[in-house]
Amino acid sequence: MSISTASKALNNTGRMGDETRERVKRAAAEIGFRPNALAKGLLSNRTFTIGLLTNDTYGRFTLPVMAGITEALVDHGVSVFLCTIEDDPVLGKVHVDALLDKHVDGIIASGKRIDRRLPVDLSNLPVPVVYAFTEGAPDSVTFCADDFQGAVLAVEWLQGLGRRQIAHVTGPDSFVSVRERAKAYRGLIGDALPVMYGTWSEAWGHEAVAQLWNAAGAKPDAIFCGNDQIARAVVDALRERGVRVPEDVSVVGFDNWEIVAAQTRPPLTTVDMNLKALGREAGLTVLALAEGRSVEPGIRTLPCELVVRQSCGGDPEL
Amino acid sequence: MSISTASKALNNTGRMGDETRERVKRAAAEIGFRPNALAKGLLSNRTFTIGLLTNDTYGRFTLPVMAGITEALVDHGVSVFLCTIEDDPVLGKVHVDALLDKHVDGIIASGKRIDRRLPVDLSNLPVPVVYAFTEGAPDSVTFCADDFQGAVLAVEWLQGLGRRQIAHVTGPDSFVSVRERAKAYRGLIGDALPVMYGTWSEAWGHEAVAQLWNAAGAKPDAIFCGNDQIARAVVDALRERGVRVPEDVSVVGFDNWEIVAAQTRPPLTTVDMNLKALGREAGLTVLALAEGRSVEPGIRTLPCELVVRQSCGGDPEL
DNA sequence: TGGCGTTGAGAAAAGCTTTTCTCAAGAAAA
DNA sequence: TTTTCTTGAGAAAAGCTTTTCTCAACGCCA
Structure with a gap:
């Protein structure tokens, strides 16, 4: 049996008797033949x-x-x-x-x-x-x-739940993602509240809540966070202040980082970037x-x- | 120039004049010659x-x-x-x-x-x-x-800090790692305290602290946790109870999962498995x-x- | 000057497939 | 019976390197 015939049999190319083709295939399966991908690659x-x-x-x-x-x-x-x-x-x-x-x-x-x-x-x-x-x-x-669309999704969800004082705590504005999300947020809620830029850390989430709640005036009833780590810290910080999530304040995160989002108490509603x-x-x-x-x-x-x-x-x- | 000569020149094999070898190398560099790894692999x-x-x-x-x-x-x-x-x-x-x-x-x-x-x-x-x-x-x-050695490291560190009532909050005892670590723990502190098996979740960390602090009698002055997630929850739970970490209770984790260990407040001392x-x-x-x-x-x-x-x-x- | 050893370089094979070509044999048609 | 197709199968080349072999030329020694 020639090598070329075998090759054609296995690749269902060329012309040959059905019986021959089958015989080759059986033999190949029997000895566990694996075509060498290197040789194939060299050629193709x-x-x-x-x-x-x-x-x-x-x-x-x-x-x-x-x-x-x-x-x-x-x-x-x-x-x-x-x-x-x-x-x-x-x-x-x-x-x-x-x-x-x-x-x-x-x-x-x-x-x-x-x-x-x-x-x-x-x-x-x-x-x-x-x-x-x-x-x-x-x-x-x-x-x-689509950061913009993701942010719209989050904010509209909060609005759909009846929230009106929606704060935005996010990362450094040197990130395009951050600016896109902030733009979407601005587009939906106007200029009532400032966008709070910070770092991607839990520390910043705590700090931001402190700033919001220590300030005079009405408190937000929702916080849209730039990522799940910040959101987690925000939730923790609110709980520590006796603010109930989600009863008093809704929090939404970004990234759907399972490991953070699912372990937060309560687990985070968040934007998944797919x-x-x-x-x-x-x-x-x-x-x-x-x-x-x-x-x-x-x-x-x-x-x-x-x-x-x-x-x-x-x-x-x- | 034959192909074989070129090959030998580039691989510093074979015998040829230095001048020839250099000339080949220069030419190869000039045209950006890359030997085909597939062909090489086929051969070697x-x-x-x-x-x-x-x-x-x-x-x-x-x-x-x-x-x-x-x-x-x-x-x-x-x-x-x-x-x-x-x-x-x-x-x-x-x-x-x-x-x-x-x-x-x-x-x-x-x-x-x-x-x-x-x-x-x-x-x-x-x-x-x-x-x-x-x-x-x-x-x-x-x-x-070496789970055993890692656990020894953790417990001895706590003991070296003067801690004597060291609890162990860990994962399911179906894990060999968990049993190894528990064995090391037992070997060092004896049977005074039970090993607390649970799940690898933050929820379990909170639950375990509740059990420990709601029980009558003396409280632990240190907690050796089976992983960083549990340790993080333990730290959070202690803080919520007004117990100071590390002043009142020392907590040590396992895994050195940066993303958790470094974000915990205070950041976790933990065992790194290298x-x-x-x-x-x-x-x-x-x-x-x-x-x-x-x-x-x-x-x-x-x-x-x-x-x-x-x-x-x-x-x-x- | 003839023989021998050395040196540099090229030829060829091997590694494994696929594809294209060629060829032989058998069947059908004239 | 001879010619023409068709069909099945094998030969060979290509893809790229490396390695082993062969060979020609040159210099040196006798």
Whole structure:
């Protein structure tokens, strides 16, 4: 039996007797034959591997993205190299070179904020590059969450519950995400209350509540927080002051970071950025590019959704 | 110029004039020549890739392990496929098959607890397998943290601070880690106080404090917690009761999960399992096996270390 | 000057698949 | 019976490196 005949039998190509084809397949199954992906890749210029580059050490954002990528691509036989490059350009180059040497079919760049670039140059690479949750090069394909729409979702939810004095405690206004969310908030509630910018820490959540409650005048009946850590601290701080959540004040977070949102007492209603879906899209896109299909460049924003738990009141069934 | 001469020039092998060698190297650098790793792998049976298999969705334990692996191997030109297989045997097989097709040099299995196996059969694979923070097959190489020693570290630290009534609030006793830590605790403080088994949740931390403080008799002056989430809840619960940490009660956690330990008020003194070092060792070991060096099978425990913050008092400088 | 050793460089094979070409045999048509 | 198709199967090349072998040329010694 010649090698070429066997190859054709297994790939259902070429012309041959059905009986021959079956016989080959049986024999192959019997000896547990595995075609060597390296040889195949050498020939076809497709390795069915991609690289995921990130500077997100804790995997806070990258892990959901990675999960989405894998979910979308594992069925296509694609495996993913995860490269955590911190913010080190040298390390970045080492990893990118390793990926290129291995002839990955494409690279997805990810990160921990959408207005910063990875410290590596990904232009003029011989493989397609897609950006997910990090700033992309001009004319590249970039996926990110719709911060504006997410914030609208949160604030409208609070308004729908009858809340009118809605405060906004958020992160540093150097973040585009923060400014987008603040803009959406402003658009819905006007200029009655100031946006409270701070750091992404629990300490700031406590501090902000202190500022709000120590000030003279009416207190907020709802607080829209820039992330779940702040929200958690806000909830804790309110409880410590004897303010009931959600009866007296509704609190909504951002990120749906399970590990924080679900452990807060009461568990947080929060905005989920759908990072997994974002990863899925990015994975399918880089695959399309690898297969030579053309993809319109530009920034694609994916909608957020609200995950209702108990920190706002309202009927979780709705 | 023949291809073979060029190859020898670039690899500093073969015999040729220095001038020729230099000329080849210059030319290669000029055109940005990259040897094709696929072709090289086809020939040498080394792909400089390994697979990391895990069922730890949140990356709580796997990410530090991964960071260690990468850190140890990136210098050797090795890239790592990360495969999150949840607890799905089918998904596990899909990923393992994909890895084998791609001829990874080895596989590292990891997980979220050291007394459970991944839902995949990794015996009789054509590549070496190393286990890190998950239960390994018999006669395999397995790395895990020394829970007993870590617990000793924690309790002795409390004792060194003069604490005598040390409670132990921990997770379910179905976990080997929990039993190991409890055993170490027992060995040091005797049977005076019961070990309090519960769940790995903040709720349990609150509940446990309630039980301890609602009971009649003397209160503990220290609490050794089974993980940082419990420790955080314990600290919160104590504060809510007006008990001062660390003045009245010292609290020590386990895991050194930055995101929890550093945000707790006060920040947690906690046991670090050195997962990064564990990953490094696992990476170097799988590399050694891939290179044909022989490695003694067995379980290797790596020592934990105590990270001193402020929840115990004592001088962090010591 | 003939033989031998050395040195530099090229040829060829191996590693594994897939694809394209070629070819032989058998069947159908003339 | 001879010619023409059709069908099934094998040969060969390509994809890229590395390694082993071979070979030509040159210098040196006898």
